[in-house]
Amino acid sequence: MRIGAHVDPAEPLAEAAARGAEAVQFFLTDPQGYKTPQPREDAAALRAAEVDIYIHAPYIINVASPNNRIRIPSRKLLVAHARAAAEIGAKGLIVHGGHVGAGADLSAGFLNWKKAFEYAESEGGLPIPVLIENTAGGDNACARRFDDLARLWDAVGSFGAGFCLDTCHAFAGGEDLTGIVDRVKAITGRIDLIHANDSKGGFDSGQDRHDNLGSGKIDPELVVAAIRASGAPAIVETPGGVAGQAADIALLRERAGT
Numbered sequence: 001m002r003i004g005a006h007v008d009p010a011e012p013l014a015e016a017a018a019r020g021a022e023a024v025q026f027f028l029t030d031p032q033g034y035k036t037p038q039p040r041e042d043a044a045a046l047r048a049a050e051v052d053i054y055i056h057a058p059y060i061i062n063v064a065s066p067n068n069r070i071r072i073p074s075r076k077l078l079v080a081h082a083r084a085a086a087e088i089g090a091k092g093l094i095v096h097g098g099h100v101g102a103g104a105d106l107s108a109g110f111l112n113w114k115k116a117f118e119y120a121e122s123e124g125g126l127p128i129p130v131l132i133e134n135t136a137g138g139d140n141a142c143a144r145r146f147d148d149l150a151r152l153w154d155a156v157g158s159f160g161a162g163f164c165l166d167t168c169h170a171f172a173g174g175e176d177l178t179g180i181v182d183r184v185k186a187i188t189g190r191i192d193l194i195h196a197n198d199s200k201g202g203f204d205s206g207q208d209r210h211d212n213l214g215s216g217k218i219d220p221e222l223v224v225a226a227i228r229a230s231g232a233p234a235i236v237e238t239p240g241g242v243a244g245q246a247a248d249i250a251l252l253r254e255r256a257g258t
């Protein structure tokens with residue numbers, strides 16, 4: 001069971017070492033921008049590293065959007081990030097499930113997700129798995145409520161989509177963490193990565209506000225149980241820099257028995 005952290009992209013391997021992390025996740029570009037990722041000077045070192053590497057796609061990507069001026073650049077950027085992530089040996093590209101906006105029909109969002117995978121195939125395919133992450137907010141989100149997640153998976157499951165379960169997002173999104181791994185796997189058949197975060201926001205608050213394990217509203221044992229039941233690697237996306245994240249990693253390693 002590999003446990004790591006979301007870190008600054010400048011020197012991810014040094015950040016991993018500072019935290020005692022066996023995995024790291026980082027952004028390749030400004031998460032709020034539409035920039036195409038550029039080749040990294042440390043690509044060879046990252047490819048050769050013992051540490052597992054995950055890349056988080058920019059938050060601005062929303063392939064579900066009914067607005068073509070968002071949807072088209074989003075899916076292009078998704079493919080560009082998957083290629084750049086593959087260049088550095090990443091195991092997966094994490095992308096949020098997206099949303100269709102107030103008043104729009106969610107079924108359009110699921111169809112747009114399908115079109116995004118079809119587009120990727122027409123461009124030569126995705127070189128690494130895209131892991132769709134559940135989100136905390138938005139009543140019109142594709143991957144907040146698990147009944148919606150099931151409809152999303154009907155659209156994308158056949159393309160080999162992966163899944164990233166964020167414990168903060170699930171809790172704040174209104175999904176009970178007890179037994180959550182079985183409920184997700186009944187829908188997706190897989191969990192590729194756990195984002196092991198506590199939540200500052202309450203249950204079903206819709207707030208995407210991460211906290212250190214044991215400091216927020218979630219019983220840390222439920223996070224540990226999700227990691228254990230999934231058998232997937234875990235990444236903490238928690239505050240407090242090196243000290244805060246190292247403590248979260250140590251807690252998980254101790255309680256998950258790794």
Ligand SMILES: [Zn+2]
Pocket residue numbers: 133166195237
């Ligand atoms: Zn997350």
